[in-house]
Amino acid sequence: MDNLIGKQIDQYQIEALLGEGGMGAVYLAQDVNLARPVALKIMHRQYASQPEFQERFLQEAQASARLNHPNIVAIYNFSSTQSYLTIVMEYVRGLSLGAYIKQLAQRRQVMELSESLNIIAQVADALGYAHRQGVVHRDIKPDNIMITQLEQPSRPDELPIRAKVTDFGLAKLLEGGIETQSGTFMGTLPYMSPEQALASASLDGRSDIYSLGVVLYQLATGRLPFDIKTPTDAVMKHMHETPPLPRHIQPGLPMAVQNVIIKALAKQPEDRYQTAESFAAALRRATSGLTEKDVTIFATAAEEEMVS
Structure with missing residues (x-):
């Protein structure tokens, strides 16, 4: 350039x-x-x-x-x-979620569980809206989520931060238009859905829900669900392997949060949340059920796991 x-x-x-x-x-x-x-x-x-x-x-x-x-x-x-x-x-004044995660890791800090759930719920809000407009993002990952500070929360039950989704560059209009070439990987290997890994031509919003579930798994456990280096890894692991249960990695994670993650990461689209709105609602229910003890246990257990 x-x-x-x-x-x-x-x-x-x-x-x-x-x-x-x-x-x-x-x-x-x-x-x-x-x-x-x-x-x-x-x-x-x-x-x-x-x-x-x-x-x-x-x-x-x-x-x-x-x-x-x-x-x-x-x-x-x-x-x-x-x-x-x-x-x-x-222009969004702030950091990408990817940069924010790296900054926390360098400081040997972790993201509070309530903050993680808040961010993911806001991204789900954005995706639900985009899906209703006929747009599938196709490349949800931390680097495509911007985080900015607010003077006050946009909702009374949330933190004063706003997540903003960027780069709909891989978006495909469901009603037609120019489509990506069949057989071409469109997305980022560790975050792509099983149907994306197969280069399916019939992706819908549930593919984004899976990708967002991968981001949530990463925020909640400090690691990705799968170690993926190649397109072959992506196909085999997203399609056939079951990731470690989040509570096996972070024992302090509340069961309600683990259940949300598992549902978002279902291999079959029909087994996931069917809309991003229902995903967001589940996240907010899980957040409302958190106690100070839950967050403290999570933060203590997570200190050894640096998010990458």
Whole structure:
């Protein structure tokens, strides 16, 4: 990626690099017309020059721009020029959940159980809304969940934090449009659902529920349910292996929370929560049943397990 710091694309003055991945980079930029900060997602040139990729990128922008929810990063604009493909997004002041987990691990701290359940419930809220709009995310993982602090909770029974889902780049509109090529892995291996691992063409929102269940397992136990390094690992383990029970790893985990995790990680979609809304409701019921003793036991037992 070119050094774009200090340059201007359209009305966006680029100020800093926020992150970079295999397909492109995200920059902090200033919208000089509206005098507000934005996140500018710019694709690598090798992708930007491909007409098929441009078309799929436009699909991503259109799918994401339809979504208007407090727990989803807003899309402001899309631009396609000879040199750049860009999506202009809401700038979220905070860390990705992945970065937050790593920060806690470096400090030898753990996330409180109530905080983990709160974050996952908010992500489930976002996914429930997206699924009703006909959009499946397909790549739910900690790095695609942003965490920002609030002055006060958005709900009286929750903490003053907000989770925001970003990067619907692998989203597929259920009603049609350009689809990903069959047989291609779309997602991140440790978090993909069994049906994703099989490259099924008929994914629905229950695939995202499984992926979010993997994130919850990771937050609750300090480790992923499976050690997955290759696509073959993903198929075999997501399809056929049963992960260790969360309470075998973290004995202080309340049974109600373990039950939620197990249901979200069911191999067959029909055995999981059928909607993200029902997943969120189950998480909030489990949270409301926590006692101070539950959280203390969990935190004490989790001190030896660094989340990665």
